[in-house]
Amino acid sequence: MAGSLEQETVKFVAMTGNEAVAEAMRQINPDVVAAYPITPQTEIVQIFSTFVADGLVKTEFVTVESEHSAMSATIGAAAAGARAMTATSSQGFALMWEMLYIAAGLRLPIVMPVVNRALSSPINIHCDHSDTMGARDSGWIQIFSENAQEAYDNLIQAVRIAESRDVLLPAMVCMDGFIVSHGMESVKLLMDEEVRGFIGEYEPAYSLLDVDHPITVGALDFADWYFEHKRQEAAAEAPVAEVVLKVGEEYGKLTGRSYGLFEAYRLDDAEVAVVALGSTAGTAKAVVDELRQKGVRAGLLKIRLYRPFPKDAIVRALSGVKAIAVLDRSDTFSTMGGPVFIDIKASMYDLMHGEHGEHGEHDAHGAQDAREARDMQGPRIVNYIYGLGGRDIDLEQIRKVYERLQAIVATGETGEPVSYLGVRE
Amino acid sequence: MGDVLEIRWHGRGGQGAKTAALLLGEAASAAGKHIQAFPEYGPERMGAPVLAFNRISDEPIMVHCHVSSPRIIVVLDPTLIRTGSVTAGAPEDAVYVVNTHLSPSEMRKKLGVSAGKVFTVDATQISLDCLGRAIPNTPMIGALIRATGLMKLEDFISDTRRKLEKKFGSKPGIVEGNIKAIERAYQEVKGE
Known part of the structure; x- marks a missing residue:
């Protein structure tokens, strides 16, 4: 933990939740981001796309035409062995719906910030948790954040949690729309090398591109084996809490900010x-x-x-x-x-x-x-x-x-x- | 909550109330304070009443609700006073900083407040002089800093210069105009 002593001198910076999350994504430097803008998540995609344009990340940024495609492209990238991310809110989240279950069923460790916003109707762009609460049975890990600092910290930790070989499940990191996403607060950031050291190089458990170890992804799975695969998916949820605690403790050693369940x-x-x-x-x-x-x-x-x-x-x-x-x-x-x-x-x-x-x-x-x-x-x-x-x-x-x-x-x-x-x- | 300084900004869409709150928040953060800066998001259109808020504290700030009884109230557009929203929820000893050509005692009558402090500065004229446009937000921060002493003017100016240079690097006139406007309002604000 080379950075832990230096942390004492790291200053707070004033950032909105969206800025902090986009910064975390820059530091995570995913292989692929496929995303579509929607209020109040838009800034995350906008800011991250400037990082791509400025060459600050090596990410392949896919501009899709909908959130359904955003999640589909993210799933494809993750199945190919990429560290893949997207981000969304509200109606966009709802449009991802069928693909959410596919990401979880395929056990792809996708990490997704979600900026919580109400669902229509009536039309409303502001915060409530209806969007992500509807997906509480989708098989995704769901982590909620109180403020911009936690949204930043949780996103970095979510990479480790989702990618843990004991888990291999997608994870969404939620923050309150406008209240956190657009509110400016005091945030402490990590150094880029600290984030990269913490999350490590991504080594996918399985990859469609690994021709020496061919696999089938998204196979037809009727009454003979579907149930066993779903049973395994349920079993994968069991060790999540322990992994969350371990990652939260390790993050605390690095930053002075420990996280529990x-x-x-x-x-x-x-x-x-x-x-x-x-x-x-x-x-x-x-x-x-x-x-x-x-x-x-x-x-x-x-x-x-x-x-x-x-x-x-x-x-x-x-x-x-x-x-x-x-x-x-x-x-x-x-x-x-x-x-x-x-x-x-x-x-x-x-x-x-x-x-x-x-x-x-x-x-x-x-x-x-x-x-x-x-x-x-x-x-x-x-x-x-x-x-x-x-x-x-x-x-x-x-x-x-x-x-x-x-x-x-x-x-x-x-x-x-x-x-x-x-x-x- | 007693140690958290709460500020409410009243303006109209286009006057820069939100930007003012963000600039002040960033500068106070750079000076070592814990901060929040956020607008109330309503219909976003030119001329519509806009609220923005700051919280500034030496300790971490936990609350995430609106500011309902601000100790400091900054008014970018004095025509908002007749709606009653400017004094709403304010404690008796609130400090008002108002963009107007009126004197503090004349403004006190308009506000209808007997206690507390009232400061006035003609920030619209200052921004017209320094920037050629009626965007009174940055001079009002200068006036606010003078009226409340919440941070050092030079700390605010150095942080804001950095922000403006990043955004308007190709238009140095905008950067210098804003700095001049902040300094002039700091000098010209009067209070009672």
């Missing part, structure tokens, strides 16, 4: 906690600090790795909390709340039914009082859907969320499980 902010002794991802997690931290000064045991769990979902670690981190509010910047339109809420609730089920705790044996007796005691185990969990289409979420709204959690702890009454925050009803 999530960030537990003042959560250790917390009685009430918010679960959030993206830029809102930062705003919530400011509220946590305020409440802690007033003696309220408030905390925050900020999800970083969303897919695969690091269920066990999250359950452990939240098990001591009495009331949790999950903030979702997208809706599932299922009457069941937002996607993160559904995941957190499903994860906590075993805990609430004693299988992680010490009261599990009460179940066997079936006594009414034991059942009640069991039902009281584990945190109360409520959901807020907020910020759709870029609606601002401020400190005051998040204060109200924590106030409600305190009331739940005091009264034991959970009330409406799913609410909408900051909307005109």
